[in-house]
Amino acid sequence: MIYIVILIGILAFWQLIKVYEYATIINGSKEETVSESDTRFNAKMMMVFCVAFFVFCIWNFWMYQDKLLPHAGSENGEDLDLLFNFNMVIIGFVFFVVNAVLFYFASKYYYRKDNKATFFAHSSKLEMIWTIVPAIVLTVIIIYGLKVWNHITAPINEKESIQMELYAQQFAWTARYGGKDNVLGKTNYRLIADNNPLALVAEDPNAGDDKLVKGEFHIPIGKMVQFKLRSRDVIHSAFMPHFRAQMNCVPGMETEMHFVPKYTTAQMREMTKNPKFNYILLCNKICGAAHYNMQMDIIVESKEDYNKWLATKKTFSESLTAEPVATTEPAKEEMKKDTAITATVEEVKVEEKK
Amino acid sequence: MDHAHDTHTHEGHDHGHDAHAHHHEEPGFWTKYIFSEDHKMISRQFLLTAIFMGVLAMMMSIFFRLQLAWPGESFPILNYFLGDKWAPGGVMSPDMYLALVTIHGTIMVFFVLTGGLSGTFSNLLIPLQVGARDMASGFLNMLSYWFFFISSVIMFASLFIEDGPASAGWTIYPPLSALPQAIPGSGLGMTLWLVSMSLFVVSSLLGSLNYIVTVINLRTKGMTFTRLPLTVWAFLVTAILGVLSFPVLFSAVLLLIFDRSFGTSFYLSDIFISGQALEQTGGSPILFQHLFWFLGHPEVYIVLLPALGITSEIIATMSRKPIFGYRAMIGSILAIAFLSFIVWGHHMFVTGMNPFLGSVFVFTTLLIAIPSAVKAFNYITTLWKGNLIMSPAMLFAIGLVSTFVTGGVTGIILADSALDIPLHDTYFVVAHFHIVMGASAIFGMFAGVYHWFPRMFGRMMSNKLGYVHFWVTFIAVYGVFFPMHFIGLSGVPRRYYSNEAFAMFDNTHDLNVIITGFAIFGAIAQVVFVFNFFFSVYKGKRATQNPWNSNTLEWTAPVEHLHGNWPGSLPEVYRWPYDYSKPGKDEDFVPQNIPLSPGEVENH
Numbered sequence: 001m002i003y004i005v006i007l008i009g010i011l012a013f014w015q016l017i018k019v020y021e022y023a024t025i026i027n028g029s030k031e032e033t034v035s036e037s038d039t040r041f042n043a044k045m046m047m048v049f050c051v052a053f054f055v056f057c058i059w060n061f062w063m064y065q066d067k068l069l070p071h072a073g074s075e076n077g078e079d080l081d082l083l084f085n086f087n088m089v090i091i092g093f094v095f096f097v098v099n100a101v102l103f104y105f106a107s108k109y110y111y112r113k114d115n116k117a118t119f120f121a122h123s124s125k126l127e128m129i130w131t132i133v134p135a136i137v138l139t140v141i142i143i144y145g146l147k148v149w150n151h152i153t154a155p156i157n158e159k160e161s162i163q164m165e166l167y168a169q170q171f172a173w174t175a176r177y178g179g180k181d182n183v184l185g186k187t188n189y190r191l192i193a194d195n196n197p198l199a200l201v202a203e204d205p206n207a208g209d210d211k212l213v214k215g216e217f218h219i220p221i222g223k224m225v226q227f228k229l230r231s232r233d234v235i236h237s238a239f240m241p242h243f244r245a246q247m248n249c250v251p252g253m254e255t256e257m258h259f260v261p262k263y264t265t266a267q268m269r270e271m272t273k274n275p276k277f278n279y280i281l282l283c284n285k286i287c288g289a290a291h292y293n294m295q296m297d298i299i300v301e302s303k304e305d306y307n308k309w310l311a312t313k314k315t316f317s318e319s320l321t322a323e324p325v326a327t328t329e330p331a332k333e334e335m336k337k338d339t340a341i342t343a344t345v346e347e348v349k350v351e352e353k354k
Numbered sequence: 355m356d357h358a359h360d361t362h363t364h365e366g367h368d369h370g371h372d373a374h375a376h377h378h379e380e381p382g383f384w385t386k387y388i389f390s391e392d393h394k395m396i397s398r399q400f401l402l403t404a405i406f407m408g409v410l411a412m413m414m415s416i417f418f419r420l421q422l423a424w425p426g427e428s429f430p431i432l433n434y435f436l437g438d439k440w441a442p443g444g445v446m447s448p449d450m451y452l453a454l455v456t457i458h459g460t461i462m463v464f465f466v467l468t469g470g471l472s473g474t475f476s477n478l479l480i481p482l483q484v485g486a487r488d489m490a491s492g493f494l495n496m497l498s499y500w501f502f503f504i505s506s507v508i509m510f511a512s513l514f515i516e517d518g519p520a521s522a523g524w525t526i527y528p529p530l531s532a533l534p535q536a537i538p539g540s541g542l543g544m545t546l547w548l549v550s551m552s553l554f555v556v557s558s559l560l561g562s563l564n565y566i567v568t569v570i571n572l573r574t575k576g577m578t579f580t581r582l583p584l585t586v587w588a589f590l591v592t593a594i595l596g597v598l599s600f601p602v603l604f605s606a607v608l609l610l611i612f613d614r615s616f617g618t619s620f621y622l623s624d625i626f627i628s629g630q631a632l633e634q635t636g637g638s639p640i641l642f643q644h645l646f647w648f649l650g651h652p653e654v655y656i657v658l659l660p661a662l663g664i665t666s667e668i669i670a671t672m673s674r675k676p677i678f679g680y681r682a683m684i685g686s687i688l689a690i691a692f693l694s695f696i697v698w699g700h701h702m703f704v705t706g707m708n709p710f711l712g713s714v715f716v717f718t719t720l721l722i723a724i725p726s727a728v729k730a731f732n733y734i735t736t737l738w739k740g741n742l743i744m745s746p747a748m749l750f751a752i753g754l755v756s757t758f759v760t761g762g763v764t765g766i767i768l769a770d771s772a773l774d775i776p777l778h779d780t781y782f783v784v785a786h787f788h789i790v791m792g793a794s795a796i797f798g799m800f801a802g803v804y805h806w807f808p809r810m811f812g813r814m815m816s817n818k819l820g821y822v823h824f825w826v827t828f829i830a831v832y833g834v835f836f837p838m839h840f841i842g843l844s845g846v847p848r849r850y851y852s853n854e855a856f857a858m859f860d861n862t863h864d865l866n867v868i869i870t871g872f873a874i875f876g877a878i879a880q881v882v883f884v885f886n887f888f889f890s891v892y893k894g895k896r897a898t899q900n901p902w903n904s905n906t907l908e909w910t911a912p913v914e915h916l917h918g919n920w921p922g923s924l925p926e927v928y929r930w931p932y933d934y935s936k937p938g939k940d941e942d943f944v945p946q947n948i949p950l951s952p953g954e955v956e957n958h
């Protein structure tokens with residue numbers, strides 16, 4: 001194998017020298033540093049490339065438009081998708097037109113001996129046009145963009161929303177619910193222990209009813225959910241692509257994001273015609289070896305189903321007296337994921353083969 | 355030789371005090387090739403080092419592209435290069451994946467496109483184009499190269515240590531980069547990274563200060579600022595950006611060194627790792643990001659502006675037309691440079707920054723699009739009704755305009771804070787900055803090498819091989835980075851070792867295979883370039899003094915390298931550098947050192 005590669009290498013090298021000598025002799029016999037036939041050939045290639053490139057781009061759009069993220073699962077997400085499409089139309093237009101003009105000029109005005117270039121050094125009018133037109137277009141883009149941004153990030157009424165925490169650590173997520181009082185209990189990072197993985201302050205009256213879950217978490221449709229984000233060790237990022245939501249988890253501080261889920265998991269499965277569809281939470285900030293496998297499923301369901309599911313979960317004070325949270329009632333699915341998270345590559349592969 | 359009957363050489367040798375070209379002491383091997391203080395030799399040293407580092411970083415990218423296209427598959431070549439520890443059975447380990455990504459990014463951004471690009475062309479062209487005998491300080495210039503060299507050696511050496519090199523991404527965000535418990539690369543590997551980058555900053559500052567002083571003080575008679583070639587304008591502004599922003603990186607690095615080694619908590623707070631609560635509280639990892647991107651964003655223009663300057667020069671020369679909107683080009687360089695200091699927050703929209711502050715950064719970031727657009731349109735107008743000579747350099751310059759536009763427009767999407775929420779840290783960002791910064795700057799660098807090779811080595815490179823190199827590279831760049839947008843739009847995060855853990859990413863897999871295919875295709879073209887380069891150094895056709903019929907002063911100096919550049923007195927300048935195809939002239943070019951003919955106006 002290695003020998004074949006070396007052999008091919010030597011052959012290629014020899015070939016290059018041949019080409020080189022041949023090319024230099026041809027060029028050497030001419031006066032110009034670049035021959036007219038070379039110029040003509042490359043000018044023609046510009047147009048060929050332009051067409052091929054555009055075909056490739058359109059093919060990409062065509063092939064992948066329905067493989068991108070499915071319809072957004074939150075109201076904010078739908079606003080964002082609209083904004084995105086609006087911007088795409090503008091930049092798509094600029095992209096095609098400017099590239100086309102560039103390649104067209106490059107192929108049209110190639111060197112001819114009896115030609116003389118037009119001495120055209122500047123034109124205030126033209127320069128004004130292409131300063132002002134982009135400025136106007138950008139103003140529209142900025143105004144529309146900031147409107148959506150302000151809407152998405154506007155403060156919300158915390159009491160009326162479901163209070164949740166997403167807690168990141170190498171390489172797993174834990175979700176915490178505010179419990180009966182819908183208030184998240186205080187924490188102190190020094191309190192981390194096997195039976196208190198999120199470092200809750202047990203004396204805090206708001207902490208006892210908090211509920212911790214792993215593997216997957218549920219949220220009800222049509223209700224504002226506010227996520228408080230924390231990290232145990234390094235920076236992680238809580239990314240929920242289907243909801244178009246993301247925020248970093250930074251050790252030493254608390255960050256926040258919120259949205260209203262608009263479609264249940266079941267509805268999305270129907271809309272995407274994919275019975276296995278799941279909303280996903282994943283980590284989107286490099287955080288170590290298993291960064292690529294730090295996930296949690298999200299189930300959006302009716303208020304009743306959500307309440308039923310939440311009722312089956314132990315509260316923090318209950319779990320303090322029981323076993324560590326991490327090992328409570330691991331469903332089969334969850335087991336698989338939790339092992340994969342800490343597993344090395346080989347182990348992951350063994351898992352998959354099973 | 356050619357220059358003997360060159361009409362532009364001044365006949366009367368006035369033996370002015372600056373004519374130190376005249377004392378002929380033959381320098382020995384060491385002072386000529388190693389510890390040279392001559393800007394032309396230093397420029398070649400930078401170029402060779404950059405080519406070496408570039409080949410290294412490119413090989414790394416092929417390695418991790420193999421893993422992304424065929425995750426978990428065994429490749430003997432990986433085992434051969436990475437060994438049993440990092441690629442057992444020919445499958446790269448996740449730690450090694452992150453290490454390769456990190457070092458690839460670091461080398462490409464800093465060593466190839468900053469040190470390599472500015473080091474090579476600022477050094478070569480500033481003295482020659484402003485009409486100076488050498489840099490303001492030859493000694494500091496030499497030091498600049500040797501700091502760069504040592505820094506490169508340390509970065510290279512860090513690949514061979516036991517725990518592997520730095521692996522926290524080229525942006526080395528703490529706490530990941532601060533805690534060896536978090537990732538093995540944050541041990542000795544990160545220490546070496548920090549030392550190497552500190553030396554790099556020293557090199558960059560020494561170089562930049564020299565460039566600035568040389569441009570301001572050593573311009574020859576008649577070389578006013580509005581007669582400077584755009585290359586020199588770009589190099590000057592780049593150097594100013596470097597001087598203002600690299601010290602900030604240095605402070606960021608210094609504080610990180612303190613956190614890592616002396617128990618301070620600038621960036622660390624409330625961390626629990628490896629079963630232990632760390633003592634540090636009160637610091638903020640976000641502080642590091644502010645400091646880093648205060649350098650980081652100007653850095654992208656430090657990389658890009660020299661490439662744009664080179665392109666301006668080449669497009670004008672090879673179109674046989676003045677650059678369109680010379681003053682607007684200078685204005686946009688200055689506007690971009692100024693704005694680049696107040697946009698850094700667009701890298702931090704989802705770090706929890708105040709949404710209002712985010713809005714301010716949206717505004718400033720999108721402002722940059724205006725001068726960028728002006729530049730693109732001016733290039734295209736320069737081509738219009740030109741007489742385009744398609745040398746390999748010209749092809750790369752045209753390629754740069756295309757990638758600059760294609761990559762620039764996606765910047766508009768990312769600058770919109772709302773749209774950045776679902777796109778931040780996905781492959782969409784990777785596609786954007788590789789096209790707008792990576793490809794454009796590399797194209798500028800290739801264009802510069804092909805164009806000034808005769809000036810550097812006195813010989814010509816092969817055009818034919820240059821064409822092969824260009825077309826394959828151009829196709830490969832778009833083949834690799836255009837589809838990458840779609841991977842990002844599917845939600846795939848960057849810096850993932852494998853996408854197999856998520857069923858939702860399965861339908862992007864075939865794109866990853868296509869991309870790796872194009873990447874390998876493109877890498878092969880670089881072999882052609884490296885061959886063409888080295889073979890031409892020894893066997894290339896001998897160059898004439900002004901092979902491209904260009905106007906700038908570097909082509910009025912003899913082909914052989916003289917210490918002091920010009921044999922007699924320094925050339926004097928009477929006009930701007932873009933008098934191509936000027937009406938009323940027989941030739942389609944009028945070099946800067948030709949006086950205005952009676953009645954001629956200097957119009958631009």
Ligand code: HEM
Nearest residue numbers: 654700701719720723765766768769778779783787790791
């Ligand atoms: C013209 C030259 C440009 C260069 C060299 C450049 C370079 C870069 C680089 C290196 C990154 C990656 C940062 C990372 O590692 O995450 C980046 C991201 C970004 N670029 Fe550009 N860029 C350019 C133009 C633009 C333009 C014209 C805009 C906007 C109008 C823009 C907006 C952004 C934004 C907002 C990000 C951050 C995206 C994110 O982190 O999610 N860039 N750019």
Ligand SMILES: [Cu+2]
Nearest residue numbers: 236283287294
């Ligand atoms: Cu993570």
Ligand SMILES: [Cu+2]
Nearest residue numbers: 650651698701
């Ligand atoms: Cu930036």
